[in-house]
Amino acid sequence: MDKRKKITDTHRNSPDTAIYTQPTPLTGAETVWATLVGEGVRDVFGYPGGAILPVYDALRKFPIRHILVRHEQGASHMADGYARASGRVGVAMATSGPGATNLVTGIATAMLDSIPMVCITGQVSSKVLGTDAFQEVDITGITLPITKHNFLVRRTEDIAPALREAFRIAQSGRPGPVLVDITKDAQQNTAVFDFAAAAPQPYRPHPMLSADSTSIREALELLRTAKRPVILAGQGILHSGAMEQVRALAERTQIPVACTLLGLTAFPASHPLNLGMMGMHGESWVNHAIQQADLLIACGMRFDDRVTGSLSTYAPNAKKIHIEIDPAEINKNVHVDVGLIGDLKEILETLLPRLPGRDGTAWLHAISAMKGDASVHDIQQLPDNGHLYAAHVINDIWRVTNGNAIVVTDVGQHQMWEAQYYKHDSPRSLITSGGLGTMGFALPAAIGAKIACPEKEVWVIAGDGGFQMTSPELATIVQEQLKINIAIVNNGYLGMVRQWQETFYEKNYECTPLISPDFVKLADAHGIRGTHVNRRADVISTVETARQNPGAFLIDFHVEQEDSVYPMIAPGAALHEMIRRPKHNPLVETATEE
Amino acid sequence: MLHTFVALVEDKTGLLARVTSLFRRLNVNIISLTVGGTETVGVSRTTIVAEAAEDRAPRIMASLYKLEGVLDVDDVGRHSAVIRELAMLKIAANQNTRSDLFQLAEVFRARIVDLAPESLMMEITGSASKIEGLVQILVQGNYRILEMARTGRMAMRRGHHASSVLEALGDTTPRVDPKTFSKVLRHEAPDLFEDEHHA
Numbered sequence: 001m002d003k004r005k006k007i008t009d010t011h012r013n014s015p016d017t018a019i020y021t022q023p024t025p026l027t028g029a030e031t032v033w034a035t036l037v038g039e040g041v042r043d044v045f046g047y048p049g050g051a052i053l054p055v056y057d058a059l060r061k062f063p064i065r066h067i068l069v070r071h072e073q074g075a076s077h078m079a080d081g082y083a084r085a086s087g088r089v090g091v092a093m094a095t096s097g098p099g100a101t102n103l104v105t106g107i108a109t110a111m112l113d114s115i116p117m118v119c120i121t122g123q124v125s126s127k128v129l130g131t132d133a134f135q136e137v138d139i140t141g142i143t144l145p146i147t148k149h150n151f152l153v154r155r156t157e158d159i160a161p162a163l164r165e166a167f168r169i170a171q172s173g174r175p176g177p178v179l180v181d182i183t184k185d186a187q188q189n190t191a192v193f194d195f196a197a198a199a200p201q202p203y204r205p206h207p208m209l210s211a212d213s214t215s216i217r218e219a220l221e222l223l224r225t226a227k228r229p230v231i232l233a234g235q236g237i238l239h240s241g242a243m244e245q246v247r248a249l250a251e252r253t254q255i256p257v258a259c260t261l262l263g264l265t266a267f268p269a270s271h272p273l274n275l276g277m278m279g280m281h282g283e284s285w286v287n288h289a290i291q292q293a294d295l296l297i298a299c300g301m302r303f304d305d306r307v308t309g310s311l312s313t314y315a316p317n318a319k320k321i322h323i324e325i326d327p328a329e330i331n332k333n334v335h336v337d338v339g340l341i342g343d344l345k346e347i348l349e350t351l352l353p354r355l356p357g358r359d360g361t362a363w364l365h366a367i368s369a370m371k372g373d374a375s376v377h378d379i380q381q382l383p384d385n386g387h388l389y390a391a392h393v394i395n396d397i398w399r400v401t402n403g404n405a406i407v408v409t410d411v412g413q414h415q416m417w418e419a420q421y422y423k424h425d426s427p428r429s430l431i432t433s434g435g436l437g438t439m440g441f442a443l444p445a446a447i448g449a450k451i452a453c454p455e456k457e458v459w460v461i462a463g464d465g466g467f468q469m470t471s472p473e474l475a476t477i478v479q480e481q482l483k484i485n486i487a488i489v490n491n492g493y494l495g496m497v498r499q500w501q502e503t504f505y506e507k508n509y510e511c512t513p514l515i516s517p518d519f520v521k522l523a524d525a526h527g528i529r530g531t532h533v534n535r536r537a538d539v540i541s542t543v544e545t546a547r548q549n550p551g552a553f554l555i556d557f558h559v560e561q562e563d564s565v566y567p568m569i570a571p572g573a574a575l576h577e578m579i580r581r582p583k584h585n586p587l588v589e590t591a592t593e594e
Numbered sequence: 595m596l597h598t599f600v601a602l603v604e605d606k607t608g609l610l611a612r613v614t615s616l617f618r619r620l621n622v623n624i625i626s627l628t629v630g631g632t633e634t635v636g637v638s639r640t641t642i643v644a645e646a647a648e649d650r651a652p653r654i655m656a657s658l659y660k661l662e663g664v665l666d667v668d669d670v671g672r673h674s675a676v677i678r679e680l681a682m683l684k685i686a687a688n689q690n691t692r693s694d695l696f697q698l699a700e701v702f703r704a705r706i707v708d709l710a711p712e713s714l715m716m717e718i719t720g721s722a723s724k725i726e727g728l729v730q731i732l733v734q735g736n737y738r739i740l741e742m743a744r745t746g747r748m749a750m751r752r753g754h755h756a757s758s759v760l761e762a763l764g765d766t767t768p769r770v771d772p773k774t775f776s777k778v779l780r781h782e783a784p785d786l787f788e789d790e791h792h793a
Contacts, residue, residue, distance in 0.1 A: 140608070141611075144611065144612065144615050145615055145619050148660075148662075149661075149662040152608075169662060173660075174660075326656070326660070327652075327656035327659065328653050328656035328657045328659075328660055330652070330653075330656070331649070331652065331653065332653055
């Protein structure tokens with residue numbers, strides 16, 4: 001059997017649409033797919049097994065593309081990447097026991113980054129539930145703290161209501177992953193499927209979720225009187241679809257914007273008011289601007305420890321306005337003066353008409369002056385000294401792709417270089433694991449992104465360490481015939497850990513040197529073309545080759561081994577106490593010490 | 595400090611585990627937890643007493659709200675509220691010592707609910723400090739407490755306050771019937787005194 005042909009035949013039998021208009025008896029397995037189709041799902045990432053087999057058996061009757069993964073962790077990362085790229089709910093499926101536990105890392109990744117995702121797992125038959133049956137695990141217990149909600153469904157008639165509610169919960173308010181565990185007998189038995197009657201209660205925002213008029217007035221007052229304001233842009237802007245509103249706020253009031261890692265694509269990088277990324281590896285002027293600000297307007301971000309540095313010294317002179325949909329985030333890490341709880345877009349639309357224009361020239365000039373020679377960012381102008389630097393690689397990928405690709409990164413040094421040297425102008429064009437920092441995320445998440453946005457150019461940027469964590473998904477790329485370009489930033493180390501060892505552990509490189517397979521041969525074994533790059537002169541032409549190649553393409557960039565990401569804030573240090581790029585670093589002509 | 599939260603939750607399997615798991619995740623120790631029925635079918639009332647810094651209460655409440663199935667949360671410690679606990683004490687007592695215990699029970703408005711040749715059981719309802727007062731007297735009087743069971747606190751706000759969420763759900767029945775409202779107040783008055791007396 002030609003597996004590829006079979007798999008790409010996505011137009012399976014269309015279901016009888018009558019099942020959505022009149023109650024029809026269906027098996028639980030059919031109910032699962034019928035409900036997914038009814039919820040608008042077209043793609044599911046999964047791996048079959050005993051306790052989910054009835055569901056897989058019923059798949060042929062429904063117009064859903066199933067992507068067979070090589071490890072269930074891949075399924076949850078793919079569903080995650082799918083959701084991040086498209087804004088639609090990603091769906092992952094696995095069997096009971098080990099299938100379910102393999103999803104866990106991906107679920108936690110989605111939880112920490114507030115990604116809408118529904119995971120469906122098979123469970124042993126309800127008769128043997130709780131008996132330690134073969135491949136039984138209490139997955140609802142295991143995922144309790146890492147899901148927004150989860151369900152254990154024992155009866156066929158409960159499947160559709162549970163799944164529909166799962167979709168509602170995953171998308172409403174602050175999004176997050178939801179797991180639905182369905183016993184095998186519930187899949188096998190038959191019940192009347194009534195899609196309309198299974199509709200969940202509409203999302204009722206809690207009364208706390210309202211920006212009261214007093215707070216709005218206070219926020220306006222702070223905005224009117226601020227001399228040195230900074231907007232902090234987070235991923236909540238993407239979730240709320242408030243890109244235009246944030247831009248209008250910045251432009252009307254001439255307030256500069258600093259982005260979190262997950263908020264990097266929420267505000268165009270090329271916009272003159274965009275300062276860049278804040279935090280641990282943010283550029284010095286961004287962090288200095290925050291530290292000197294007299295007003296911070298935090299939009300859909302949560303003051304993570306990676307963006308605040310030491311809390312006791314964080315933005316000491318700034319009043320803080322926090323616009324956030326999750327009331328539990330207000331005053332969690334940073335005490336704020338005005339908390340506006342609710343949907344960011346709605347709140348900004350309330351604020352905007354009442355905001356007068358503002359002259360921000362003095363403050364913007366002050367920030368520009370802070371850039372000084374640290375803003376030497378045009379690294380293309382630097383002479384080739386015979387070494388290949390990751391920053392050059394990433395900057396060249398940006399230039400060749402005109403900044404239009406969806407870049408999916410793994411976690412580590414390359415992730416921070418990506419954030420610094422790939423300029424994202426369009427929303428959702430950077431997919432990266434921020435909160436959990438999950439190595440192995442890039443390759444499967446890129447598959448999810450490509451399935452969600454087949455028309456987009458998708459690039460994986462991963463380190464040699466993280467890539468090996470999920471590299472079996474190369475086979476998924478081949479089976480699904482996906483055009484994904486893979487750039488491995490290969491420095492022979494677990495680079496970010498090595499950098500910490502260099503800085504904080506006296507260069508004791510314990511367990512960070514890393515032997516990798518020949519990634520090009522590994523790609524070749526999967527039927528994926530690839531090539532090595534050792535010289536800066538070859539970067540652009542190879543990136544072009546990869547783009548022109550009709551199928552997936554892997555480039556193994558052998559970069560400088562002991563390069564480090566700068567600036568850097570030591571854990572527990574203040575945001576302005578940055579370790580700057582050393583003077584001998586070839587990526588900057590000069591730099592000043594703090 | 596001690597916080598007293600009242601959460602109205604849907605009466606469903608696993609919801610209690612979600613509530614307690616949340617406190618564990620927030621690294622907050624639960625001092626006492628009571629769960630029971632309410633005036634609404636399908637809604638359980640949990641009273642949670644937890645030890646946490648004062649400024650953490652809003653986040654704990656907000657996190658409780660975020661749990662699916664939690665309908666309403668109140669931080670009753672911040673309002674005028676009646677807070678009660680029930681304790682049962684089994685105390686070693688023979689013919690000679692019984693009468694003293696009867697007197698103690700009367701002073702503390704406790705009740706003797708079981709009597710055996712070598713022991714008796716006392717039931718006491720009231721504020722935590724009242725119960726602790728009784729225990730202290732018993733210990734200092736060299737009585738042997740053989741067994742003690744305490745329910746943990748239950749709490750209800752004073753006056754005509756009702757859950758805004760239940761009202762929003764269409765439940766318009768007043769929590770307290772206005773006609774009996776004044777009676778309720780009168781009835782509560784001695785308890786108010788009691789709270790202060792033992793505080």
